[in-house]
Amino acid sequence: MEEKKPVKKDQEIVYYQEDEIDLYELWLILKKRWKVVVSTPLIFVITAVVYIFIAKPVYTSSFFVKIPKNISGYIKYNEKGVLRISPVYLFSQEETISLIKRFNYKSKDFSFIIASESKEKENKETIKIEIGVYKPSIIPDISKSLISYLNSNPYVKRKIETERAKLQIFIKESKDKLHEMEKTKELIYKDLKNGKIQNLGFNPLDLDTKILNIKKEIAELEIRLKNLKGFEISVYPAIPEKPSKPKKKLILAVSVVSGLFLGVFLAFFFEWIENASRRHKEKQL
Known part of the structure; x- marks a missing residue:
């Protein structure tokens, strides 16, 4: 930007500032300070390359866990990926450290564990668990260990045992009821055969229908009891072939752009410092 130029008007000096930016003058400044413009992004790139080589690669994988129906209403999450099964918090920073010790892994094996609600409509009754590790081979073991950890939660165990x-009580009551119904049916048919009962007042075939309904109810209850297993993996984690971090291309691109912007800024800043210093010396003379 050109400096103020004095103009005499009626024996008075009037200063004005030109609004136009001389692009050629800017180019001359950049050309003059080319070392700063080039060296700054170069330093950034070298730093980024060193970081890429030093940073440990993180392998990320995720899997889905089926939530037991009797505790699905007690599952909560927060913005940091901390899972809360009332009243116990899981996968917080403290819990992650505890998990590492519990699974007999070293802290250098883990990067992070994040739990969140599944975003898929068909998987609303599932938890998405994302894990970051430095050794992809341990991912299957970690997923199984996490399921064991979830099911060992005192609150979960209590809810499962209560259910x-x-x-078991419902099944026992239904079986007792079935036994009584079958016993009653046997006596009625026996009395009908011997002619002891002439008029029942109801269709004896209705007993068969009721007995079948009770058997169906018992079968359904036994299936529910058999499937009562707590948390289960519904979609197993895949072992990634390439690390998700560090993002080499992104880091290099950001370093080049950031270094270039800073280099141009420093070039103009040094030029301004030099001009200001020169004007200050001229005034002193």
Whole structure:
């Protein structure tokens, strides 16, 4: 930008500032300070390359866990990926450290563990667990260990045991009821055959229908009891072939752009410092 130029008007000096930017003058400044413009992004790129070589590659994988129906309403998440199964928090920073020790892994094997709600409509009853590790070969073992950890939660165990006891009571009551119905049916048919009962007042075939319904109810309850297993993996994690971090291309691109912007800024800043210093010396003379 050109400096203010004095103009005499009625014995007075009037200063004005030109608004136009002389692009050629800017080019001359950049040409003059080319070392700064070139060396700054070069330093950034070298730093980025060193970081890429030093940084440990992180392998990311995710899997889905089926939530037991009796505790699905107690699952909560926060913005940091911390899973909360009331009243216990899981996968917080402290819990992750505890998990590492529990699984007999070293801290250098883990990068992060994040739990979140599945975004897929058909998987609303599932938890998405994303894990970052430095050794991809341990991903299958970690997923199994995490399921074991979830099912060992005292709150989860209590809810599962309560539901199991409830189902067992229902099955026992239904079987007792079935036994009584079958016994009653046997006596009625026996009395009908011997002519002891002339008029029942109801169709004896209705007993067969009720007995079948009770058997169906028992079968459904036994299936529910059999499937009561707590948390289960619904989609197993894949072992990634390439690391997700560090993002080499992105880091290099950002370093080049950032270094170039800073280099241009420094070039103009040094030029301004030099001009200001020169004007200051001229005034002193």
